[in-house]
Amino acid sequence: MLSKIIRHRKLFKYCLEALFDLIICKYLVLYVPFRKYSKKFGYVHCETFHENMQAANDFISAIQCALRLVPPLLPWYSQCLDQAMAAQRMLKRRGLQNTLYFGMKHEQDHSFGAHAWVRCGNRWVVGYHSQIDYIIVCTYACL
Numbered sequence: 001m002l003s004k005i006i007r008h009r010k011l012f013k014y015c016l017e018a019l020f021d022l023i024i025c026k027y028l029v030l031y032v033p034f035r036k037y038s039k040k041f042g043y044v045h046c047e048t049f050h051e052n053m054q055a056a057n058d059f060i061s062a063i064q065c066a067l068r069l070v071p072p073l074l075p076w077y078s079q080c081l082d083q084a085m086a087a088q089r090m091l092k093r094r095g096l097q098n099t100l101y102f103g104m105k106h107e108q109d110h111s112f113g114a115h116a117w118v119r120c121g122n123r124w125v126v127g128y129h130s131q132i133d134y135i136i137v138c139t140y141a142c143l
Contacts, residue, residue, distance in 0.1 A: 014066035021086035041140035048097040048141045053121030063090045080127045084116035087126045098142050103134025
């Protein structure tokens with residue numbers, strides 16, 4: 001994995017950015033109350049349009065790839081919230097509208113599971129899987 005990052009100069013830039021953002025996001029999740037940093041996510045209970053982002057496909061693909069390659073190299077487990085926040089920061093930096101989703105589901109053992117994922121236009125950037133059965137409880141539109 002590390003060799004793939006080093007070989008591709010353009011991907012290397014995105015991976016460094018992802019590393020930086022994942023470190024910041026992990027710090028926020030661990031040490032800052034959610035209500036303090038959630039204001040930076042965008043407009044609460046809103047979504048962006050499901051439009052075709054053809055012009056931004058290269059950016060979105062590079063961000064997806066970086067956020068797939070970097071987390072396994074970290075000395076800690078990077079959860080879906082860390083990755084979703086990092087993806088949103090990277091997309092926002094490029095002026096791309098995106099939506100951060102928070103979902104919950106009832107587990108078999110009567111506990112609750114939570115998940116976060118990001119969509120940019122009509123593409124899912126991180127965290128979304130087709131078999132996802134989470135109920136969306138909150139969205140943040142970053143315009």
